[in-house]
Amino acid sequence: MKMMKWVLLLVMSIAYQTSAMAKDTYWTAHVGKDGTVLRQWPKWIENVELSANANYFSQYKLIFNNRIVHQDPGFCTVSPIDGSTEDRLLHGQAKVIGKPKAEGVTVLTQLVDVKGASGDNSLEFLVMCMR
Numbered sequence: 001m002k003m004m005k006w007v008l009l010l011v012m013s014i015a016y017q018t019s020a021m022a023k024d025t026y027w028t029a030h031v032g033k034d035g036t037v038l039r040q041w042p043k044w045i046e047n048v049e050l051s052a053n054a055n056y057f058s059q060y061k062l063i064f065n066n067r068i069v070h071q072d073p074g075f076c077t078v079s080p081i082d083g084s085t086e087d088r089l090l091h092g093q094a095k096v097i098g099k100p101k102a103e104g105v106t107v108l109t110q111l112v113d114v115k116g117a118s119g120d121n122s123l124e125f126l127v128m129c130m131r
Contacts, residue, residue: 026130027069031107033082033122035060044068044129050122057110058122059097064104073100073129078107082124087114094125105129 029040035050049061080094091114097106109123 024130026128027073028126028128029062030081030126031060031062031124033058033084033109033124035122042068052120052122054119054121055117056121057108058120060107060109060125062104062107062127064102066102069102069129069131071131072102073105073131076100076105076127076129078125078127080109080123080125084124087111088123092123094123096127100129 027040027042027044029045030038031045031048032038035048037045037048044065045062046065047063049063050058051061052058076096078094078096080088080092082088082092088111091111092109093112094107094109097108105127107125107127109125110121111118111123
């Protein structure tokens with residue numbers, strides 16, 4: 001009987017520990033320079049709002065699908081992948097601006113260290129968030 005109590009206590013503690021460990025959730029997407037979502041998994045981005053400032057930067061506001069993203073992501077990262085020209089490939093930069101929220105995240109793209117006016121700074125990028 002005493003052995004049964006110890007086994008039951010061990011099973012309960014294992015069950016509690018596995019339920020307390022949260023599994024990381026990842027969301028990935030490929031966004032075109034015009035703000036269209038080319039590919040995503042799962043369907044976590046509902047809309048992208050692009051505001052382009054010529055010769056300065058382009059800002060993408062990614063609005064999340066609230067059925068998929070219930071809480072603030074713990075971390076988001078972005079990588080520019082625009083290889084349409086050599087300048088875009090070599091000088092294109094992208095970064096997440098501010099803290100990612102459950103409503104969405106802001107991404108800023110820019111061409112840095114180009115000779116003369118940079119013109120359109122909109123870039124194609126990959127984004128990944130996790131919780």
